[in-house]
Amino acid sequence: MYSQKFNYFHGIMFHHFHDDRIYKYGQGSISKEDFINIINYIGRKNIINADEFYLKSIENKLNENEVCLTFDDGIKCQHDIALPILDDQKIKAFFFVYSSLFDGNPDLLEVYRYFRINYFNNIDEFYDLFFSIIKINLDKFFLENDHIISSNSKKFPHYSTNDIKFRLVRDMFLTSQEYEAIMFKIFDKYEFDPKLYYKRLFMSADDLKNIDFNGHIIGLHSHSHPTLMEKLPFNEQYMEYDKNREVLSKILKKNKSNFKCMSHPCGSYNEDTKNALYQLGVQLGFKQIMTVEKERNMQKLNNSSLEIARQDHADIMSMMQK
Ligand SMILES: [Zn+2]
Structure with a gap:
């Protein structure tokens, strides 16, 4: 119970x-x-x-x-x-x-989520694309933040390791402007116009x-x-x-x-x-x-x-x- x-x-x-x-x-x-x-x-x-x-x-x-x-x-x-x-x-x-x-x-958090769900077969497909766009080697960043990744895995048991790594890159590695720029680059590639979805999401x-x-x-x-x-x-x-x-x-x-x-x-x-x-x-x-x-x-x-x-x-x- x-x-x-x-x-x-x-x-x-x-x-x-x-x-x-x-x-x-x-x-x-x-x-x-x-x-x-x-x-x-x-x-x-x-x-x-x-x-x-x-x-x-x-x-x-x-x-x-x-x-x-x-x-x-x-x-x-x-x-x-x-x-x-x-x-x-x-x-x-x-x-x-x-x-x-x-x-x-x-804030586009909801729109990003909608996009990830509807334009990719699974979330890891999106993460792979996202990580590949950041030209700098992320392995070093993940290694340096290994302790955060493992403590966050305990705090958020419903997140996968990729979920945690993605959030870490979004919140710590990138500025919010850089993150938005990357997302809009991906939107362009998929001809996705975020404004069309505001009404349905909010x-x-x-x-x-x-x-x-x-x-x-x-x-x-x-x-x-x-x-x-x-x-x-x-x-x-x-x-x-x-x-x-x-x-x-x-x-x-x-x-x-x-x-x-x-x-x-x-x-x-x-x-x-x-x-x-x-x-x-x-x-x-x-x-x-x-x-x-x-x-x-x-x-x-x-x-x-x-x-x-x-x-x-x-x-x-x-x-x-x-
Ligand atoms: Zn919230």
Whole structure:
């Protein structure tokens, strides 16, 4: 049973859903049936509503077995596939949404993913092409970062070694501009126009309003979704979250001070992030791993109210198969 495996409160993190009609199966995506099975496996009674999770967390009253459901990135398939199930099961969840997707100039993370899934037979075919475009020998870089690769394999059990190497090259070896330039070079080769896919991949302002109207909590997830927030100076981090709540508050016609919950994009944060968030009045934040980070001097899970652990749905899927 799930609740016997983990005796501390945490979030369950969802990203992609497929329905084999509009939304194709891809790396880590789950169907509506999988989603229902996950809810049953966790046990419906252990899942509490987002507002209750938030209130109990600030009062330090969360029980060990209690979990909440969280959805990151404002992805359209969450609205179309997961939302009806949530409403059906009367579960109120958190939706952490980065806001550049509403200003016509979204972060392209989702578009990259769509491209990888639809234009290649498998993910390694894409990785091979991607690595081959970087002319400099990557073997040396991988060798030098061997310890990071092995510690990340433990932190993210659902990632393959290639997944981890790709993220390392993207986030550490390349600047974000260099990464984008390489991706656009590949897009050109495949005559792929990213703009044509925004509508299908991202939630609209109306989707967001609909989620809010149904009683779910919309939370922060930065404005432009940097893959390594911790690399940015304090003022840029502050701006990321300030702009994020400004855009969301306009769409939802809510005061900026209403946004008290968040999740860290790609799980990246540092002390500056926490300080910026506290200054913005944020009280509850989620990361995306379930391990105690000794290298960050953490003694326990849920290290602070801005560092609540989350379990990736992909890991629950593999537990269910055992
Ligand atoms: Zn994200």
